[in-house]
Amino acid sequence: MVARTPPNHQPPQIGWLFYFLNCVRFKAMKPEIVAIVGQTASGKSALAVEIAKKYNGEVVSADSRQVYKKLNIGTGKITKKEMQGVPHHLLDVANPKNRFTVDLYKKMADKIIADILNRGKLPILCGGTGFYLDAVIKNITLPDVPVNNILRKKLSKKTPAQLFSILKKVDPKRAQVIGEHNGVRLIRAIEIVKALGKVPPIESAPKYETLTIGIETNKKILAEKIHTRLLSRIKQGMIREAKKLHADGLTWKRMDDLGLEYRYLAQHLQGKITKQEMIEQLNREILQYARRQAQWFSKNDKIKWLKRNDKKVYKLISSFLK
Numbered sequence: 001m002v003a004r005t006p007p008n009h010q011p012p013q014i015g016w017l018f019y020f021l022n023c024v025r026f027k028a029m030k031p032e033i034v035a036i037v038g039q040t041a042s043g044k045s046a047l048a049v050e051i052a053k054k055y056n057g058e059v060v061s062a063d064s065r066q067v068y069k070k071l072n073i074g075t076g077k078i079t080k081k082e083m084q085g086v087p088h089h090l091l092d093v094a095n096p097k098n099r100f101t102v103d104l105y106k107k108m109a110d111k112i113i114a115d116i117l118n119r120g121k122l123p124i125l126c127g128g129t130g131f132y133l134d135a136v137i138k139n140i141t142l143p144d145v146p147v148n149n150i151l152r153k154k155l156s157k158k159t160p161a162q163l164f165s166i167l168k169k170v171d172p173k174r175a176q177v178i179g180e181h182n183g184v185r186l187i188r189a190i191e192i193v194k195a196l197g198k199v200p201p202i203e204s205a206p207k208y209e210t211l212t213i214g215i216e217t218n219k220k221i222l223a224e225k226i227h228t229r230l231l232s233r234i235k236q237g238m239i240r241e242a243k244k245l246h247a248d249g250l251t252w253k254r255m256d257d258l259g260l261e262y263r264y265l266a267q268h269l270q271g272k273i274t275k276q277e278m279i280e281q282l283n284r285e286i287l288q289y290a291r292r293q294a295q296w297f298s299k300n301d302k303i304k305w306l307k308r309n310d311k312k313v314y315k316l317i318s319s320f321l322k
Contacts, residue, residue, distance in 0.1 A: 029209070030206070030207065030208050030209045031113075031117050031123075031207070031208050031209065032122075032208065032209045032210075032211070032320065032321060033113060033122070033123040033124070033125060033208045033209075033210050033211075034051065034055075034057070034122060034123070034124050034125070034210070034211050034212075034213065034317060034320070035062075035124075035125040035126070035133060035137060035210055035211070035212040035213070036048045036051070036124065036125070036126045036213055036215070037062075037126075037127070037128065037130075037133060037212060037213070037214050037215075037297060037303065038128060038214050038215035038216075038217065038293075038297070039128060039215075039217055039222060039290040039293045039294055039297075040076075040128055040226065040286065040289060040290050040293065041076075041222060041225040041226050041229050041290070042128075042215040042217050042222065042308065043215055043308045044126050044127065044128065044215060045059075045078045045082065045126060046082070047213075047215065047308060047313070048124050048126035049078075049082065049083060049084055049086050051124055051313070051314075051317065052086040052122070052124050053084065053086060054314065055122045055317060055321070056120075056121050056122060057086070057116075057121055057122035057123065057124045058086065058087040058088070058089065058116050058121050058122070058123060058124065059083075059086060059087070059088045059089065059124045059126050060088075060089045060090055060109055060112055060113060060116075060123055060124065060125050060126070061088060061089065061090045061091050061126060061127055062090075062105075062109075062125050062126060062127025062128075062129050062132040062133045062136070063075065063127040063128065063129050063132070064100070064102075064105075064129040064131075064132055065258060065259075065260075066090075066091050066092075066127075067090055067091070067092075067093050067094045067100050067105065068092070068094050068095070068096040068100065068258075069092045069093075069094065069095060069096065070092075070096060070241075070244075070245060070248075071096055071241075071245075071258070071262070072241065073233050073236050073237060073238040073241045074233065074238050074241060074242065074260075074261035074262055074265065075261070076229065076233070077091060078091070089112045089116075090105070090108060090109060090112065093108065096245065096250055096254070096258065097249065097250060097251075097254060099147070099257075101142075101188070102131055102132060102135050102140075102142060102185075103135075103141070103142040103143070103144055105132050105135065106132075106135040106136060106140070106141070106142075109125075109132075109135075109136050110136065110207065113125075113136070113208070122321070125137070125210075128293050130293065130296035130297060131177070131178070131185065134177075136208075137206065137208065137210045137212065138206060139204045139205060139206045139207050140204075141204060142192065143192060143195075143196060145191060145192045145195040145196065146195075147191070148191050148194070148195065151190075151191055151194060152187055152191065155187045155190060155191075156183075156187065159183075160180055160181050160182065160183040160186060161180055163183055163186035163187060163190065164178075164179075164180040164186055166186075166190055167186055167189050167190050167193075170190070170193045171189060171193050174189050175189070179292060179295070179296070181288075181292055182292075184257060184259070211304070211316060211317065211320040212300070212302055212303045212304065213303070213304050213305075213306060213313060213316065213317075214297055214303040214304065214305045214306070215305075215306070215307070215308050216305045216306060216307050216308075222290060223287060226283065226286050226287060226290065227283055230279065230282060230283055230286065231279070233261075234279070238261065238265065239265060239268070239269070239275075242255065242261075242262060242265035242266065242269060243269060245262075246266070246269065252266045252269075252270060260282070260285060260286060260289060261282060263285075264278045264281055264282040264285070265278065304316055
């Protein structure tokens, strides 16, 4: 859009004020994207597909493990059938043997979003990895610091609580953002500070005008969904998938680093825990993960929380895109 040219005759002073504010408004307009967020098993992927079909959109995944190839059943990756012909991006873009960073994710996501916008379609960011979502929505940039294997080996011997304490001393803001449970990200944050000798910038001006919709969940119902889905994944061949991943060269250590399903699958396949113990421990861990997701999203007061099937979702989007 372009602001209208003022009339030839000299307008009143107030007219020039409105004209100036109008110019600023149009100049400041940013590309519009929609984000669907929420806890695991809340129905984000299905809702994103529905929205994409209704508003000529494409989905950009924001899941820190679904970026990896061959990690399908364990991560609950959406299937071709479930996509219903809607293009999905940032799935299967990385080798699980290698670590995929949030700064790499952001660079790829920004490029994909620009391409979707250039083709006149609506980018729909969808996922439960809060830091990936924030990196794009809030335009968080992290320096491309190389991996320090010596430091990582030393830090990997520490508990997440100890890592949190270390980071809190050198970068308290980043420590609060990451939280006390994500050891992998805590190590990466310490690694960055150690390499630069200072705390890197956190946020820049957002690139996009974003409508963020969160899916409300009932704790009891969500817990039932998580348990049912876990049993379903096991029937689908989650253990076989993990066994094949290891046979193809994915180490037990790397599977442990990938967390959640693959951590406990690795323990079971090594004979450290029984199948039943794996199910019980994994179910408990996924529930804890869902709670951490809820805590992360609760800090964002811009999220519009609605039930999965609430028709207000479409009213919000239609109003946002006008």
